[in-house]
Structure formats: structure tokens, C-alpha cells
Amino acid sequence: MSYIQLDMIDLALAGLLVLANAGLSLWLQLGLERRMLIAAARMVVQLSLVGMVLKALFLAVSPLWTGLAALAMIAFAGHEILARQDRRFGGWWAYGLGTGSMLLAAGLVTIFALTTQLRPDPWYHPQYAIPLLGMVLGNTMTGISLGLQTLTGAVVDQRVAIEARLALGVAAGEAVLPAMRKALKAAAMPIVNAMGTTGLVSLPGMMTGQILGGVDPAQAVKYQILIMFLISGGTAAGAVTAVTLGARRLFDQRQRLRLDRLG
Amino acid sequence: MMLEVEGLTRPGLNPAFLHLAAGECVAVSGPSGAGKTLLLRAIADLDPNEGRVSLDGALRESFSGPAWRCQVTYMAAEPGWWAETVAQHFRHWPGLSGMASRLGLQAEVGAAPVARLSTGERQRLALLRALEGEPKVLLLDEPTAALDAVACHGVEALLSQALGNGVAILLVSHDRAQADRLAGRHLLVEAGCVREEGA
Structure with a gap:
């Protein structure tokens, strides 16, 4: 099996899209920017935690x-x-x-x-x-x-x-x-x-x-x-x-x- | 006694005592919301209730719920329908054409969708449906409320025949003349209290 590993810079680059969304929301006065950023932050934290839990579980078996x-x-x-x-x-x-x-x-x-x-x-x-x-x-x-x-x-x-x-x-x-x-x-x-x-x-x-x-x-x-x-x-x-x-x-x-x- | 009710109680109903002999009709009247429907539903065991109820000497607890309600059948003022056409609500609709015509209902009504019937037609059909099960006791909640004089007469004739066959009927009716025609005794329900009229 071969797969392309991701590093932090890859994620940061993709994360710019969310920042761009927030900017768009500010510019168009949608009032969504705050909720959007919080949701994105939640997703990152939740998934990182799940990743850590899974890693620990896989090690422990x-x-x-x-x-x-x-x-x-x-x-x-x-x-x-x-x-x-x-x-x-x-x-x-x-x-x-x-x-x-x-x-x-x-x-x-x-x-x-x-x-x-x-x-x-x-x-x-x-x-x-x-x-x-x-x-x-x-x-x-x-x-x-x-x-x-x-x-x-x-x-x-x-x-x-x-x-x-x-x-x-x-x-x-x-x-x-x-x-x-x-x-x-x-x-x-x-x-x-x-x-x-x-x-x-x-x-x-x-x-x-x-x-x-x-x-x-x-x-x-x-x-x-x-x-x-x-x-x-x-x-x-x-x-x-x-x-x-x-x-x-x-x-x-x-x-x-x-x-x-x-x- | 065919039906004996002693100390029947439920929320909204004070302990009630009443009895019905075979072939006897007892009328129940009282203001709206006094508990007439609650009384009938409690006797039919459709809502949680307490008290001693027996049929021909056998306690209600010795029957399963459905077996009791087969014998002691309640007919609501606004009957419910669960299938599309009329005939689907009967065990054997063709066998009832005689009774149906006496109530002014043609046999073709069997194929009609329930949704297309008038309130009065539905009420008469619900009575037929209850009679088809050949119960020993009928608990009727304003069975002629939606009927004109002719249809009302047909229903009363059918009920008289059932009484002649030994069916006992507890009849809630706002029509005093009708109650006098069918019933020998009158019960009064007021604010959840059931008492014999004149007592």
C-alpha cells in the first residue's frame, strides 16, 4: 500500500480556504464568520482527539x-x-x-x-x-x-x-x-x-x-x-x-x- | 344480572354503581363533560380504572382485554375508521345487507370510501359494526346525535330488536324522548358522580 502523507503545512494551506470563507462572510455581511471559525476549530480539535484515542486503542489492542x-x-x-x-x-x-x-x-x-x-x-x-x-x-x-x-x-x-x-x-x-x-x-x-x-x-x-x-x-x-x-x-x-x-x-x-x- | 358495576372509578369519575339485566336498556344523561364518556370507556376497560365489574357473574379480570370488549362493546360518539372502504371494517359485509337497509344504507355503500360518507352514515355504520360482533352489552355514546328523524327511527328499531334478543344497552343520549322510548331506567351523571334518577 502506498499513500501520500500529509503534514501541517498541507493542512494550513487548505485551512486558508476556511479563512477565505470567513473573509467572504465579513465582506458580504453574512454574520457567519464567527460560527464558521468556531465550527472549524471544533472539527480540528475533535478529530485530533479521536485520532489520538484511536492511536492509543490500536496500540493497546x-x-x-x-x-x-x-x-x-x-x-x-x-x-x-x-x-x-x-x-x-x-x-x-x-x-x-x-x-x-x-x-x-x-x-x-x-x-x-x-x-x-x-x-x-x-x-x-x-x-x-x-x-x-x-x-x-x-x-x-x-x-x-x-x-x-x-x-x-x-x-x-x-x-x-x-x-x-x-x-x-x-x-x-x-x-x-x-x-x-x-x-x-x-x-x-x-x-x-x-x-x-x-x-x-x-x-x-x-x-x-x-x-x-x-x-x-x-x-x-x-x-x-x-x-x-x-x-x-x-x-x-x-x-x-x-x-x-x-x-x-x-x-x-x-x-x-x-x-x-x-x- | 348481566352486567354489574361496583365502585368503578378513574380520574374524573367518582365510584359508580350500576347494573344491567339481559334485554334491559338504561339511559345515561348529564351535562357535557360530566363524565358520561369516561364511565362508558371505563366499563369497556379502554382506560385505566378500578372497581369490580362482572358479566354474567364472571369478573372482568377473568377475561383478556379484547375478549371483554368483544362482549361489552363501546361505540364512540365519533367512531374511528382504519381502512379505506366501508366493507373492510366488517367481518362479512354482504351478510349485513338486511340490517343495513333497515338503517337506510344501500349494500353498495360497502364499496364506498369511508372518507366520502356523511357523519350520519358513518354513525349508523359504526352501530352495525358493533352489532356484527354480537356483544352481550352495548355501550352507546350518543348513537343518534348526527341523524335525522327517519334514520333515528331506524336505529331505535334496530336497538329494540337487539334488546329483544337479550342484549343489554347502556345508552348515552341527550334526547329525553328517545331515552324514554328505549330505556326503563335513567342514570344521571353530574361532575363525575353517577346516580339513579329519582334516587
Whole structure:
């Protein structure tokens, strides 16, 4: 493998573009210059820190530290799911439902890929485990948050129809099925669309990254296909788990609709 | 007694006591917001509630929620619809054409989209839908509120027939004359308190 190393001067030169943007903002009185510079500074600091963390993780190759890093990523993603919900479940369910589903789905899919397709030595090697989890997690997070958002919205919208069926003696699981279908469709759409347009409209970041790193494009494409399959599996598993548990939570033991459980 | 309710309570409803015999209709009246709908929904077990409710001597807890509501069916004042056409809301729409025509509804209504029906047509269809399940107790929340006199008469005739078949009916109605025609006893709900009229 051969790749061109970057030094600080290279980055400083590219950073001039951001300064030019800030200058443009001043000149055109957009009022964006401050936010733009702060965002650029944040990005540099955050990425440098991540780089340091990854470097330390790769040196350690410790199951404990790798696991902790993975849990921290899942915890942040769980927070993001919560932030994207208009209607949240009350109590622990608010955070636990999305995070738990993600832990299960992204964890299983990542471990599946590490132990059967990639097989690094050891199987939890952070150089493979962390990037893989990151990619699966990002998409599973989107799927779960879309699924939950659509589910709670649909059940609130369909309240009268759902209660009409309950009143006639229909089981809760059947009455909520249309809302669940809508939620699962919404969760699956982004990955279905992404798979359909990848390679035509967009060149995926991981693949282009590998090509820049000197990997044979044919190999990079194989990696990308693997990732897309893993993402669709993780998204489906996570969304089905979250939507099913969420739908259950909206009904009680007597199979009554309990919208009061949405905070 | 077919339906016995003892100390039924929920937020907005003081402990309520009432009973219905087979084939008996009891009318419920009271000002808006007094708790009539809350009472009916609590009996149907559609909202969290407490109290002793039994059907033919069997406690409500011995039924699953859906099994109870199959027997003790609540019909909302504004019924809900979950599919596109009318017939999709029934187990077997063609089998109901006789009852439908008595309510002034043609069999062709089955193919019509629900969205295109009038409020009155929807209300009558919701009653048919409730009767199709052959419940033992019907909890009706203003079933003729949106109906003209002719349609109202059809509904009352159908309810009388159901009573004759042994169905017990708890009827919320603002129409005193209708309540007198159908019901033997009257309950009054005021500020969450349920009491027998004259008691």
C-alpha cells in the first residue's frame, strides 16, 4: 500500500480556504464568520482527539478499552436518537428503548462481520472493530430514530381508529399494525435509497478513503458492498426491535392504548 | 344480572354503581363533560380504572382485554375508521345487507370510501359494526346525535330488536324522548358522580 502523507503545512494551506470563507462572510455581511471559525476549530480539535484515542486503542489492542470505546459511541448515538424524537417515552424508556435496540443490532452485526468475514486477529482488534461499528452505528441510529419518530406520530394520529378497533375486541397487536408498518417503512427507506444510488450518484466515503489509501479499487468496492449489507442488516434489526418494543409499550396488560406513556 | 358495576372509578369519575339485566336498556344523561364518556370507556376497560365489574357473574379480570370488549362493546360518539372502504371494517359485509337497509344504507355503500360518507352514515355504520360482533352489552355514546328523524327511527328499531334478543344497552343520549322510548331506567351523571334518577 502506498499513500501520500500529509503534514501541517498541507493542512494550513487548505485551512486558508476556511479563512477565505470567513473573509467572504465579513465582506458580504453574512454574520457567519464567527460560527464558521468556531465550527472549524471544533472539527480540528475533535478529530485530533479521536485520532489520538484511536492511536492509543490500536496500540493497546485491549478488549476492555475497545469495548469501552464502543459503549461510549453507542451512548452518544442513543442520545442523538432521543434528541430527534418529537414525542418521547416517559422515564427510562425514553433513552433505553433507542439505545438498547441500537446496542443489540449494531453490536450483533459488527460482531458477525468481525468473526465471519473480516476475521482480524484478535477478532476485537480496534482497527477493524471501531470503524466498522461507527459505520453500522451511524445508519442504525438513523433507522431507529426514524422508526420511533414515525411510530409515535402514527399512533397519535391514528388514535381514534386504533381505539375503535380495540373497542370491537381486536387485539392491540393487530390494531397497531398499520402504524408499525408505516414506521418500519420509514426506517428502511434511507438504506434502500442509498443502496440504489451508490456508485451512480455518490461514491461512498469509506470506499474513496480506501482508494486514497492505496487500496486496489476492486478490493475497496468489495469492502463497500460488505458494509452496505451490514448496514441494511443492522438498520432492519434495530428498527424492528425498537418499533416492536415501542409499540408494545404504547399498550398495557389489558391491551389499552396508553398514550400517557409518551411524555 | 348481566352486567354489574361496583365502585368503578378513574380520574374524573367518582365510584359508580350500576347494573344491567339481559334485554334491559338504561339511559345515561348529564351535562357535557360530566363524565358520561369516561364511565362508558371505563366499563369497556379502554382506560385505566378500578372497581369490580362482572358479566354474567364472571369478573372482568377473568377475561383478556379484547375478549371483554368483544362482549361489552363501546361505540364512540365519533367512531374511528382504519381502512379505506366501508366493507373492510366488517367481518362479512354482504351478510349485513338486511340490517343495513333497515338503517337506510344501500349494500353498495360497502364499496364506498369511508372518507366520502356523511357523519350520519358513518354513525349508523359504526352501530352495525358493533352489532356484527354480537356483544352481550352495548355501550352507546350518543348513537343518534348526527341523524335525522327517519334514520333515528331506524336505529331505535334496530336497538329494540337487539334488546329483544337479550342484549343489554347502556345508552348515552341527550334526547329525553328517545331515552324514554328505549330505556326503563335513567342514570344521571353530574361532575363525575353517577346516580339513579329519582334516587
